[in-house]
Structure formats: C-alpha cells, structure tokens
Amino acid sequence: MRGMTVCVHLSLECDRPRKSEIGLANPLRDATSNKICKEAVVGKAVWNNAVLADSETYETVDGNIYFTMDALNREYLNESETTTDYSWKGAANYLSVMVDGEVNADAAWYYAEPEEAAANIRDHVAFWRGVQVSA
16 A cells, blocks of 8 residues: 555543643543543644534545545535546545635545555545645
C-alpha cells in the first residue's frame, strides 16, 4: 500500500483532572480510575463557515483526510460530472460544494470503486480547493 497511512482516532470517556490539578502527574491518566485517557481527534472540513464534514473516524492517504459518507453534511454537496483517474487509487468522482449561494466546483472527491490498494477509502470523501481540513 504505497504512500498510505491509516488513522482511526477513538475517544475514551473519562473524568480526568485539569493539568493544573495534577501537577507533574501524567495529564492523560485519570486520577480516579487510573485509566489512560485519549483525547478525541476530530477531523473537520469547513468552507464559508459551514461544516461540510466532521468525524473522529477517518482515513489519511497521501496527506489527505478522507471522511466517511455518513460524516458528511450532504446539504452542502452536489454530485459533479467530473471524473479523473489516479493510477493506484482508480477513478475519482467529484462533488461540488454550495454554501449560501456560493459554489466551489469539484471541491471534494471520492472513489466509489477504488483499486484494491485503496480499498480503505471506498466511499470516503476528501476535500481541496479552499476547503479548510483539519485533524
């Protein structure tokens, strides 16, 4: 799987004290239960102040964050007729973003039928063209 990094970020609930309350203790250790707490890392895509996608579970491939379809706010996304072919991922389909009457054409893409090497991003969507993506 050339150039591929897989990230799945999970959140564990715990009542952990603030850093100021624990001095030099491990800030990721819950003082009451002694379990290790993990911060939720949320991937988010925003354009024109609208949240297009957010999730604690996503894939990262070639430096791009791919969100699952159920993490999308579909009200802002419309299918495009644009397609491209990427050698090891397969055929990409595009989505245009529309927020408050402004359109960002082909600002998102996904692989409905990816090559085997990119199977982990089947039905996942990535963004570009001015969409702010963070994780």
